[in-house]
Every structure is written in C-alpha cells, then in structure tokens.
Amino acid sequence: MSKCKPGLEADLVSHLCPTCALCCNGVLFNDVQLRVGDDPARLTDRGVPLKKHGSTFRLQQPCSCLESNRCRVYADRPERCRTFECRLLQRAQSGEVTEAAALKAIQQARRRADSVRRILRELGDTNESVPLTRRYQRMMRQPIDLSAGQRFIDLRGELMTAVAEMVGQLEKDFLS
Numbered sequence: 001m002s003k004c005k006p007g008l009e010a011d012l013v014s015h016l017c018p019t020c021a022l023c024c025n026g027v028l029f030n031d032v033q034l035r036v037g038d039d040p041a042r043l044t045d046r047g048v049p050l051k052k053h054g055s056t057f058r059l060q061q062p063c064s065c066l067e068s069n070r071c072r073v074y075a076d077r078p079e080r081c082r083t084f085e086c087r088l089l090q091r092a093q094s095g096e097v098t099e100a101a102a103l104k105a106i107q108q109a110r111r112r113a114d115s116v117r118r119i120l121r122e123l124g125d126t127n128e129s130v131p132l133t134r135r136y137q138r139m140m141r142q143p144i145d146l147s148a149g150q151r152f153i154d155l156r157g158e159l160m161t162a163v164a165e166m167v168g169q170l171e172k173d174f175l176s
Helices: 007-021 039-043 078-081 087-092 099-122 130-143 149-175
Strands: 031-033 051-052 055-062
Touching: 007 087, 007 099, 031 078, 039 099, 055 078, 087 099, 099 149, 130 149
Parallel strands: none
Antiparallel strands: 031 055, 051 055
16 A cells, blocks of 8 residues: 555554553553653653653653643654554554555554453552553552452453553554
C-alpha cells in the first residue's frame, strides 16, 4: 500500500490518538523522561507534577495532563510526547493498515487493558494512579493466600492470562 496523502497523517493523529491514549494512560509506559530542551519549570507552572531521578525529570504515568483522552498541556508537552508515534499510527500513516483496522485494534487493546484493571480491582488493587504494569508486578509479588478461597486463586490466573494477552497485542500493534 502507498504512503498517506499530505494532510491525511494529521487526520489520522486527530482520529486515532484521542481514541487510544494508551501512550499516556499508563498502559504502554510507566513514565516519560524529559529531554534536553524540555522546560521542567514551565511544565510545573502548567500544573504538571514531575519527579526528579538523579539529574533528570520524569512525568509519571498515567499522565495527569490526560483529560478525556486529550492532553491539557498539548502545546507545551515534552519532546518525547511530541515525537512519539506508536507502531499502529506509523502503519496507518504508511497505508499498511486502514483507519478502520487501526480503530479496531485500539478498541481491542483498550478492552484488554480494562479487563486487567477490572481483575486488579477485584483482587484489591484500586490505585488507578499507578501504571498498569507496576500494579500487575505489585500484585504478583504478593504471596498467594490459599485461605482466601478459590475465587481469589482463579482471579490470579485470570490476571496472568489477561496481562499476557494484552502485552502480546501491545507488542504486536503498538510498540516498535
């Protein structure tokens, strides 16, 4: 298939990205490291909470700037956020996948992430301000309480399966 017509790339971004937001909601990434040229003071002034790691700053995920799948500091977002394009967007822009197919993949990935979140909540992890992978890791580090009942044990198995399915799709469709 051929590359997108000029202007169609912007249309794809405006249609696909607000439908998805997996790069901002804690599903794809745990944090975003600021780069040279990013202005931590300006971001902080805009209400963006940053964490300092050594000499660098990081924007924690899920991003506090994400509101209804849109960035409230879009014009001032960090370079990494401005330049990131997931594999699915790249494939849609190149014409390798249609917009409809991309939207279907986004829908499926979001459903898988929602399933992981639901299971984590059932297992007692309700902290939605932590990236999904960290929530999963934290849950799996806990020993299995055999006295908690069969439902708890079954949920741990469902969680492992749901995460494996989600990660498989994210690696295939979204991560380069």
